[in-house]
Amino acid sequence: MLHQRHCRKPSGFTLIELMITVATIGILAAIAYPSYREYMFKSRRADAHAALMNIEMEQQKRRASGLGYVTTTTAWSALGFPTTSTDGYYSLTLASVTGGGYTAT
Template sequence: MKAQMQKGFTLIELMIVVAIIGILAAVALPAYQDYTKRARVTEGLSLASAFKAHVADIHAGGNFTAATGYNTNPPAFSATDNVAAITIAPTTGVITLQFTARVGTAANQTVTLVPFSGGVAAPVLLPDATAAFTPAQGNIGWRCMALGAAFGVGAAGTLPANLAPAECR
């Protein structure tokens, strides 16, 4: 008698392949969800570029004494699916991005963009724009801060660090 050749896979081989695919999916899905949320935060950071330029313009002018300070005539902003609001602190120029629930685990989580001068080694907040001031020397730097971020100046936002881009952690 001639031995029959095996054709196809056995049931146990198929079960092993299905189990491996299941394990990979269980690991990949949470990582992908965090990745999409970080991409949504990045949308907010790109929308904030006009606000950064606005703060830099007021700072470069110096001797600004309006009660609204850095927040005088800010750029127009319309809420998006991911970004609920962008605000500028009048005295410090700190830009706060407020996100919708699509980004974090809850609505109204924030990331702050802190303007500073003096370099990263010795950051100094910008002068109060609601009073007369002399512009700081040198370039303005920006530090993105999510929950738990520490920089030496400015307050961190409330968005969990795992949902923020690397430069915000």
């Protein structure tokens, strides 16, 4: 009488399969990370640009109404305007310049 062996198929992953998966994930991460960083820099630049445009808009409103420019960060803050960008990545400062203008940074 012949005995039949019932062999089960091996389950799980081999070491080679795991190493290929890890290598693939590493390659994808190496490609994606620089793109992600560039995206973050661009979004933060947009935050700074929006904050500076807001200062310009408010300053022009004050100038048009005859109040003149705000030339210090302290006075700007006292009027209730923000001294940081919307997302908080940048702090905003105002300084006066010769000739009745202002500098926003």
